[in-house]
Amino acid sequence: MNNSKHVQESASDMAQRQQQMAEQTRTIAQRMAQIEHTIAVISGKGGVGKTTLATAIANRLASEGFAVGLLDTDITGPNAPLMMGVEGQRPTMDGEAIVPVVSATGVKVMSMGMLAEDRDTPVIWRGPLRGMAVRQFVADVQWGKLDYLIIDLPPGTGDEALTVAQSLPGIDGVVVVTTPQEVSLEDGRKAINFARRLQLEVLGVVENMSGLICPHCGQEIEVFGSGGGEKMAQQIGVPFLGRVPLAPALVTATDRGEPLSEELIPAPVWQALSQIVAKLRE
Ligand SMILES: Nc1ncnc2c1ncn2[C@@H]1O[C@H](COP(=O)(O)OP(=O)(O)O)[C@@H](O)[C@H]1O
Ligand SMILES: [Mg+2]
Incomplete structure (x- = not known):
């Protein structure tokens, strides 16, 4: 008797959960329908400049007059708020919805790190629960109308990044960031594989930290060699962005x-960023 009551309860629990999931899917679809283009930035490993590129792209698009959002889902290294100059700011609430923080450059910024009580990773963000947490998070954030949503995914092309990307419906394509020394066909293939599993288009490869601009003479020094990213992109048949x-x-x-500007950074870096954003817009 006790047993059957237990079964009945869990059946209704399950029905309720399914209903909640369906509702969540609808909310996410409604929110994503207001976003024109969603671009995820990925990398084979950490520290290659994924967040730097994601924030630079977001700021550049905003400076061109587009409505832009930046979603930081890299809970292990959520430094998009720092790079956007909104570190320490908390999102506000509009009823049940989370309203993103707006940067000085006009980008709506939302980081999963903003919701953590402290900087240590809460248990909820780990393992299989993470996918559900990401979905809930995406359902709750009120972006409003956006031309572009740029997503900073966790580093790597393994399960971690895959789980997060899978929980985000409506991604149009991915930008792969590599460094010259990391560049290999294998990395390229991993990125392609990642995109295929998600049925996403690879919008292109960016080779970051490619050659050093001497702060004294302005000449370029090839520290790690260069050109590998372009070769890799060619060999696996995806666009090279710069x-x-x-x-x-x-x-x-x-x-x-501070947002990168023509005054702050050397001309070749500025030109490279301009070219990348122009190619992405195409
Ligand atoms: N082109 C570059 N030149 C110099 N430093 C860079 C460049 N790109 C990124 N960095 C620096 O490298 C560090 C790691 O970059 P970040 O964007 O945080 O990497 P990721 O998000 O891939 O972990 C940061 O301190 C960033 O300022
Ligand atoms: Mg990062």
Whole structure:
């Protein structure tokens, strides 16, 4: 008797959960329908400049007059708020919905890190629960109408990034960030494989930290070699978006949360970013 009551309860629990899931799917679909283009930025490993590129792309698009959002789903290294100059700011609530923080450049920024009580990773963000947490998070954030939503995914092309990307419906394509020394056909294939499993288009490859612009003479020094990213992209048949040189001024600016500008960074870096954004817009 007890047993059957238990079964009945869990059956109604399950029905309720299914209803909640269906509702959540509808909410997400409604929110995503207001977003024109969704681009996820991925990398084979951490520290290659994924967040730097994601924030630079978001700021550039905003400066061109587009309505832009930046979603940071990299819970292990949620530094998009820092690079966007909104570190420490908390999103506000509109009823049940989370209203993103707006950067000085006009980008709506939302980081899963903003919801954590402290900087240590809460248990909920780990393992299989993470996919559900990401979905809930995406359902709750009120972006409003956007031309572009740029998503900073967790580093790597393994399960971690895959789980998060799978929970985000409506991604149009991915941008792969690599560094010259990391570049290999194998990395390229991993990225392609990642995109295929998600049925996403690879919008292109960016080779970051490609050559050093000497702060004294402005000449380029090839520290790690260069051109590997382009070759890799060619060999696996995906577009090459551009090479961003290594520039110390870029670190200073991003650490301070200052948007990259023509005055702050060397001309070749600025040109590279312009070219990448132009190719993406196509
Ligand atoms: N082109 C570059 N030149 C110089 N420093 C860079 C460049 N790209 C990124 N960095 C720096 O490298 C560090 C790692 O970049 P980040 O974007 O946080 O990488 P990821 O998000 O892939 O972990 C940051 O301190 C950033 O300022
Ligand atoms: Mg990062």
